Each structure stands twice: as structure tokens, then as C-alpha cells.
Amino acid sequence: MDKSLHLDSVIKTHQITKEEQLLNKHKDKNKEVKEALEQKYESNIYSPFNSGSYAKNTAMNTKFDFDMVCPFKRNAFGSNGTLKQMYEDVFDFLYEKYKDDANVRKQKVSIGIEFFADEDGDIVKIDVVPGRELNQDQYKDDENLNLYVYYKYGNFDQGSERIKTNVQAQIKNIKDRATKEKDSIRKVIRLLKVWKNTKYNNPAKSFFLELITIKAFDNKDVSGNLWGKLETVLQYIRDEVTGESFTLKDPGNGSNDLIDTLTTTERQTLSDDMKNMLERIEDNDENIKTYFPENSKFLEEEESDNKYENKGNGFYSNPPKNERFG
Amino acid sequence: MYRINELGLTLEIEDDLLCSLIDIGIKHYPNEFGGFLIGNYSETQTHLIITNTILPNKFKGTPYLFERDTIGIDDKLKQFYAEEPKKYYLGEWHTHPNNLPIPSSTDINAINSIANHPEVSIKNPLMLIIGYDKPKVELGFYVQFKNKLYRYE
Numbered sequence: 001m002d003k004s005l006h007l008d009s010v011i012k013t014h015q016i017t018k019e020e021q022l023l024n025k026h027k028d029k030n031k032e033v034k035e036a037l038e039q040k041y042e043s044n045i046y047s048p049f050n051s052g053s054y055a056k057n058t059a060m061n062t063k064f065d066f067d068m069v070c071p072f073k074r075n076a077f078g079s080n081g082t083l084k085q086m087y088e089d090v091f092d093f094l095y096e097k098y099k100d101d102a103n104v105r106k107q108k109v110s111i112g113i114e115f116f117a118d119e120d121g122d123i124v125k126i127d128v129v130p131g132r133e134l135n136q137d138q139y140k141d142d143e144n145l146n147l148y149v150y151y152k153y154g155n156f157d158q159g160s161e162r163i164k165t166n167v168q169a170q171i172k173n174i175k176d177r178a179t180k181e182k183d184s185i186r187k188v189i190r191l192l193k194v195w196k197n198t199k200y201n202n203p204a205k206s207f208f209l210e211l212i213t214i215k216a217f218d219n220k221d222v223s224g225n226l227w228g229k230l231e232t233v234l235q236y237i238r239d240e241v242t243g244e245s246f247t248l249k250d251p252g253n254g255s256n257d258l259i260d261t262l263t264t265t266e267r268q269t270l271s272d273d274m275k276n277m278l279e280r281i282e283d284n285d286e287n288i289k290t291y292f293p294e295n296s297k298f299l300e301e302e303e304s305d306n307k308y309e310n311k312g313n314g315f316y317s318n319p320p321k322n323e324r325f326g
Numbered sequence: 327m328y329r330i331n332e333l334g335l336t337l338e339i340e341d342d343l344l345c346s347l348i349d350i351g352i353k354h355y356p357n358e359f360g361g362f363l364i365g366n367y368s369e370t371q372t373h374l375i376i377t378n379t380i381l382p383n384k385f386k387g388t389p390y391l392f393e394r395d396t397i398g399i400d401d402k403l404k405q406f407y408a409e410e411p412k413k414y415y416l417g418e419w420h421t422h423p424n425n426l427p428i429p430s431s432t433d434i435n436a437i438n439s440i441a442n443h444p445e446v447s448i449k450n451p452l453m454l455i456i457g458y459d460k461p462k463v464e465l466g467f468y469v470q471f472k473n474k475l476y477r478y479e
């Protein structure tokens with residue numbers, strides 16, 4: 001059995017359901033925002049549409065960003081209305097409506113609604129792009145829109161910026177690395193999260209597993225195929241996590257040491273888990289499937305596509321009279 | 327259980343049967359030998375189980391060649407088909423003395439010819455190669471699927 005091949009499949013099968021789940025949450029929110037805008041602006045707006053969606057992979061999670069274009073009629077904000085008025089009006093509306101559920105921010109040409117993380121830790125973000133047709137009723141013909149470009153100046157919105165920087169610092173830690181290594185780190189982190197979910201009430205937080213993986217990459221020569229890399233990280237956790245002086249600093253907040261999220265007993269259990277896992281996989285490759293299972297839901301869906309088939313008259317065959325093998 | 331991840335198809339072979347195939351192969355060493363694979367499909371047709379073998383009455387075996395004839399196997403095929411659940415011809419097995427279980431070009435021609443034969447109803451014939459690569463015995467399970475040969479892991 002090829003352990004690395006199995007691990008790749010583990011990542012793939014878990015990844016896809018995860019993305020599907022997030023995409024569905026996204027579609028729900030998207031619908032909600034679209035309907036709210038249509039209700040508010042009634043005949044002054046054409047139907048908002050999604051201009052594109054793209055998945056951003058961070059080490060932490062996958063984020064989908066949707067751009068929702070809102071085409072307004074030329075006179076929606078009065079015949080002398082400005083693009084700035086349009087932008088501000090949409091911002092005020094969205095801010096009032098979503099301020100308790102999301103961060104609503106002014107962005108360059110859009111208004112970003114980033115909903116607070118739900119119980120799964122998933123974040124849905126929708127960028128609403130208000131645009132205005134060039135002349136009354138012309139949009140139907142040319143689909144052209146004028147956008148308002150928002151420039152930030154002074155200390156405007158500084159508060160929310162500061163919070164953002166903090167979150168960014170966490171992600172930046174990984175982003176700064178060479179792409180190839182980043183990819184390996186991300187894969188190992190995903191696998192550890194799969195393992196985490198195989199254990200009931202695992203005390204190790206996802207963020208803890210992320211940071212310890214990065215630290216392992218910093219301190220060890222993590223190389224070889226995917227299994228080789230994972231093995232090195234598991235060994236690192238086994239050997240280091242119980243150390244008296246072992247720390248795990250949150251890059252977004254230096255005074256926050258993640259090792260404090262585990263008790264001494266939990267640290268010992270974590271180390272023992274790693275030791276056990278490594279020994280069982282050493283005994284028999286197949287045991288890797290116990291700790292790092294593929295997502296069976298997805299595998300079953302895959303399986304239903306291909307079948308052993310017959311040519312239309314049942315399976316009963318007479319083999320050819322003479323056959324030769326080499 | 328053996329699986330082709332790419333296709334989502336699986337197979338299973340009963341342990342006793344597999345051991346006896348390996349033993350039969352050793353008896354003919356250093357010549358190649360083989361036979362017919364019998365078994366059935368799961369209701370979903372994504373999984374198959376090899377339960378029996380039929381050995382050829384007429385065959386020729388050398389260290390690099392195995393040629394079998396179907397003479398006299400008809401009754402056995404019908405007997406298996408009369409069982410509940412019905413058992414079918416699933417494909418063929420043969421040995422590679424002193425070699426890995428990698429299909430030769432002759433093997434690939436054979437599996438193509440089987441898949442395309444008018445009296446063969448199954449679209450996806452199996453091929454099991456037992457390689458006696460000293461001191462190990464290695465197995466190669468293959469299936470023909472849409473004109474390509476896939477190996478189970």
C-alpha cells in the first residue's frame with residue numbers, strides 16, 4: 001500500500017465535502033442579501049447577479065468570495081444623484097441590516113459583508129458591487145455600469161483595520177513561506193485536523209495543530225513524500241509537546257501562548273497518541289486508514305458512477321476457446 | 327479488499343481460494359499455469375467477489391507462456407450459474423514464475439480479446455497474475471475498463 005497516495009485521497013475527499021458545505025452556506029447568504037437589496041430598491045434596481053466566485057485556500061480554511069453586482073437605474077438616486085450617493089446609500093442600508101451579524105466594510109469598489117464565523121468556524125463573505133447604468137434604461141442594451149471608487153483617507157475606519165491586521169498576521173505566517181513548503185504545511189495541517197476529528201472530544205484546538213505543524217517545519221528537516229513529512233511532524237509533536245519549556249506563540253498576538261490551552265495531562269496524552277499512532281503504522285501500513293480515514297461519504301458518491309457491466313444480456317459468458325498468456 | 331480508487335470499483339477474493347491458487351501455481355513451477363475465475367457481483371455492481379476457479383483440462387505451460395483451452399469446462403460453468411446466488415465467469419488467472427505480476431503484451435492482447443469476444447457477456451473481465459518473485463509471492467489484480475487495464479490496490 002502506498003501511504004502517501006492514501007493520504008492524498010484523505011485530503012481530497014475531506015476537502016471536497018468541506019467546500020461543498022461552505023458553498024451551500026454561501027448560496028444561502030447570497031440569496032438573502034440579493035432579496036434584501038431587491039426589496040429595498042424595488043424598481044430602481046435590476047436583478048443583482050454574481051460576477052464570479054473564487055475559492056481562496058489559506059492554511060486555516062477555504063474562503064469563498066463572491067462578488068455580487070447590483071445594477072442600479074440611472075435615476076435611482078435622483079436625476080442628479082451621484083455615484084457616491086449610490087455607494088453610501090447601499091453601504092448604509094447593508095450596515096444597518098447586517099451590523100449585528102457581520103463586519104460590513106467599505107472597500108475599493110464594493111461593500112464587503114463578512115459574516116461572523118458560524119458554529120463550524122466557516123466564514124461567508126459577499127462583496128456587493130453597486131453600479132449604475134450610463135443612461136436611463138440603457139443597461140438592458142449594453143450592460144455597462146459606472147462604479148464608484150472609494151478611497152480611504154485619514155483615520156477613517158481605523159478600528160476595524162486594526163482587527164483585520166491581527167487576523168492577517170496569523171495567515172501571513174504561512175503566506176510568507178515558499179509556495180512548495182506552504183503546500184506541504186497545509187496538507188499536514190489538514191491531515192492532523194482529520195485525525196483530530198477521529199477522536200471524541202479532542203482537546204487540541206485546530207489553531208494549536210496549525211501552529212505546532214509550522215513549528216515542526218521550522219525546527220526539523222521535514223522532507224520526503226507526504227507520509228514522510230507527516231511522520232516527521234508526528235514525531236516532533238511526540239517528542240516536544242511535553243517539554244517544560246515548549247512554547248507555541250500566536251503570531252497574531254505574541255502574549256498568547258497556545259500551549260497553555262492544554263493541561264499537562266492533555267499534553268502527555270497528545271504525545272502518547274502520536275507515539276501509538278506511529279507504532280501502529282510502523283506495524284502495518286494499513287493502520288494509517290484508522291487514523292486518517294478517507295471521507296466515506298464522498299467515496300460512495302464517487303463509486304456510484306462506475307459499475308461492472310455486461311453487454312446487455314446478463315453476465316453469463318462463455319470464455320473464448322483459446323487464449324494465450326505470457 | 328482490493329480497490330481501484332480512480333474508478334471506485336472493488337474486489338474481494340476468498341482467502342482459501344487465493345491460497346489454493348498460489349499452491350497450484352507452485353506445483354507447476356517453473357512453468358506458467360492458470361485458469362478461469364468464477365464469482366459474482368454485488369447488487370450495486372461496484373464490488374465483485376471471486377469465489378471459485380475452474381482449472382483447464384487442456385493447456386500448455388512453459389516458463390514464459392501459458393495457453394489454455396475451454397474444452398470440457400462448459401458443465402462446470404453451468405453448475406456455478408445454477409447456484410444461488412448465481413456465479414459467473416469473471417476472468418482469468420495465470421502465474422509468472424520468477425517474475426513480477428506485471429502484464430506482458432501477450433497478457434494485454436488476451437484481456438482485450440476476452441473483452442471483445444462475442445460470447446463473453448461481461449464488459450470488464452478480470453486478470454489475476456500471481457508473481458513468484460522469490461522469496462515473495464506478489465499478486466496483481468487487473469480489470470479491463472473502457473479499453474484500459476486498471477490495477478487494484
Ligand SMILES: [Zn+2]
Pocket residue numbers: 325326420421422428429430433455
Ligand atoms: Zn502474464
